[in-house]
Amino acid sequence: MDRSSLLELQQSLPEGVLTFDEAELTRCAKDKWQPGFSMPAAVALPRTTEEVARILRFADQRRIPVTPRGAGVGYCGGAVPAKGGIVLSVERMNKILEINPADFVVVTQPGVITAQLQEQVEAKGLFYPPDPAGRAESSIGGNVSTNAGGPRCLKYGVTRDYILGLTVVLPDGTICKTGGRTHKNKTGFDLARFFVGAEGLLGVVTEIILKVIPLPPFRSCLSAGFASMPDAAEAICRVFEAGFLPSAMELGDAFTLEAAWKRTGNPVFKGSKAHLILELDGQESSVRGETEQLAHILRNAHALSLQTANGTAECEAIWDVRREFSYGLKDTGLKKLNNDIVIPRGKLVEFFIFTDQLQKKYGIPVACFGHAGDGNIHTNVMVAPDDPRQMEAGKKAVDELFHQVIAWEGKITGEHGIGLAKLPWWNTGTSPEERELHRRVKQALDPNGIMNPGKFV
Ligand SMILES: Cc1cc2nc3c(=O)[nH]c(=O)nc-3n(C[C@H](O)[C@H](O)[C@H](O)COP(=O)(O)OP(=O)(O)OC[C@H]3O[C@@H](n4cnc5c(N)ncnc54)[C@H](O)[C@@H]3O)c2cc1C
Known part of the structure; x- marks a missing residue:
């Protein structure tokens, strides 16, 4: 240089x-x-x-x-x-420029921390739903650039679904304002969303216009223990069959729950082999009624334990532990070969049978948790970092996992992105035509290849 x-x-x-x-x-x-x-x-x-x-x-x-x-x-x-x-x-570009309850619009710089943006928006009775578990640390610009998801995305959609407009600086320095502040817009291509999930390969996002919605006044959570992950996955099928779309349906396996309990000391998930959290939101009377119906469905689906939490404080006590899942696994001292695969929803039961076989075959834990409602499971192959044989076995397990996911028409990443971690599987996870289209888009916007080189295009 x-x-x-x-x-x-x-x-x-x-x-x-x-x-x-x-x-x-x-x-x-x-x-x-x-x-x-x-x-x-x-x-x-x-x-x-x-x-x-x-x-x-x-x-x-x-x-x-x-x-x-x-x-x-x-x-x-x-x-x-x-x-x-x-x-x-963009960390110094950290101001929320406007929260507008009349237009249901927020204008923000990209360096604002996601959880802080959500708190300020909620203080005005508005709601920005996408809730990545790392939201207390991540920036809203990073969320846009990875198209971040989270538990509530089951009902409300991912970051992409809240982008009305973006100001993007293109690699040659051109400042381009895309989209706008209206909730509908069919003026040409949907250029704003074009940069969503682009992982910094096409330009720098410097201003974001977000759609927000009315804040639901009430929430309830159900927290249910099961004998196995396939049992919990079956319970999820029963919830959908009964016509419910909870705002979140999150699952954690025995290894993850034990790690979370050790980290937090909170006994809420202690002793479960598999644990399901469901959240409902809306008007208080309907949420309370639906919570009772869901409790009935979960009991019939062989829940071994069941707790309900009503109102924000009680619900957050459950989510606080859920947000520690990732950190809990890190505390084990094992190296987390961390993957966020996504499979078609109908494959969930088969998926947990497969991961159980995978851990037996390679003799290493495969810790699964995450957004079970939409098939996006954080699948962590846990290996001893200083044991070369385990590292090798772990890599083989990840490779087998990805090939199985692709065979089911799933995707190798649902929300974290490709970056460097998934680069070795980029060709496996995409068709030649998709890769060629990516190359042409990149060439059109960044002909000199200066933006985030060494990544997937
Ligand atoms: C404990 C924990 C839990 C997590 N849980 C979730 C989860 O539930 N869901 C989820 O989706 N993710 C999750 N993540 C991953 C992470 O939070 C997201 O990927 C998040 O969007 C990253 O934001 P960031 O600001 O740190 O971005 P960075 O890590 O700084 O950047 C991410 C990518 O975006 C690009 N980029 C960043 N800002 C801009 C910009 N302004 N313009 C153009 N490109 C840009 C970068 O080049 C890079 O490619 C979790 C992470 C942790 C540590």
């Missing part, structure tokens, strides 16, 4: 926007995917769209790689600067 070019860029920007500070470079060399580490040559911390445009224009002219970064808590190495160059972090 030509350091003199970067110094020239530094001088053209306000003080402190481009830094070579070693601690900053190290911080921005990684995200939450443990194997991913690659040092950038510089870190850019712009405050405005215009500064982002100046950085990209310069980088494009000099062919300097630029990797966008939100909060850096992605799970697949997407924000890791695989080819060095500049990490462009």
Whole structure:
């Protein structure tokens, strides 16, 4: 990397926007995917769209790689600067610009932390539903760029479904406002959503117009223990068959529940072999009535234990433990080969029979939890990091998992993205025609290949 070019860029920007500070470079060399580490040559911390445009224009002219970064808590190495160059972090672009209850619209900069945005929106009686479990740490721009999902996406849809408009700086520095603040818009291609889930390969998102909806006034949760994951998956089928669409249906297996209990000390899931959480929201009288009906359905579906929680405080006590599932598995000291596969809903029972066979075959735990209602299961192959034989067995187990998922017409990632972690399976998980279309789109927007190089296109 030509350091003199970067110094020239530094001088053209306000003080402190481009830094070579070693601690900053190290911080921005990684995200939450443990194997991913690659040092950038510089870190850019712009405050405005215009500064982002100046950085990209310069980088494009000099062919300097630029990797966008939100909060850096992605799970697949997407924000890791695989080819060095500049990490462009939007963390200082962290203001909510407007919360408009009349238009049901929020305008925000990308660096705002998702949970903070949700709190401020809810204080005004509005609701932004997508709720990734890492929302206390992730940025809304990162959520847009990974099309993040979460438990409530079963009923409400994923991040994509709440994007009305985006301001995007294209790799050549062009500032492009796409979409708008209306809830319907059929003016040309749906360009705003084109950048949703693009993992920073097509441009930098600098402003986001979100759709919000009225905040449901009441919530209830049901928390049910089962003898096995296939039993719990059967119970999910019974809930759908009875005509219910809960806002969330989350499942955790015995290994995950034990780890969560050890981390939190909260006995809510202790002793279960499989645990299902269901949430309902809406008007209080109908939610309470439906909760009773669902309790009846779960008992008939062989629930071994059943608790109900009414109102936000009681429900959050359950979700607080659920949000610790991922951290609990990390606490075990085992290395988590973390995958977020998604399968057609009808395959759920077969899937848990398959993962049980997988752990027996390779002699390593396969910890499953996640968004069972929409077939998106976090499937964690747990290996001892300093045991090369287990590492090898773990890799084989992951490979077998992905091939089975694809055979069922599932996908190798439902919400975390491809990044570096899923790169080895990109060809397996896509058709030649899809890859060619990706290549043509990338070529059209980023002909010099400066945006997040070394990733899936
Ligand atoms: C404990 C835990 C639980 C999690 N649970 C979930 C979950 O339930 N659902 C889920 O979907 N994810 C989950 N994740 C993953 C993570 O929270 C999401 O991927 C999140 O969207 C990442 O946001 P970020 O701001 O950290 O993005 P980063 O990690 O900084 O970036 C992610 C990708 O987006 C690109 N990018 C970031 N900002 C921009 C921008 N402004 N413009 C263009 N490109 C950009 C980056 O280049 C990178 O490719 C979890 C993570 C953790 C640690």
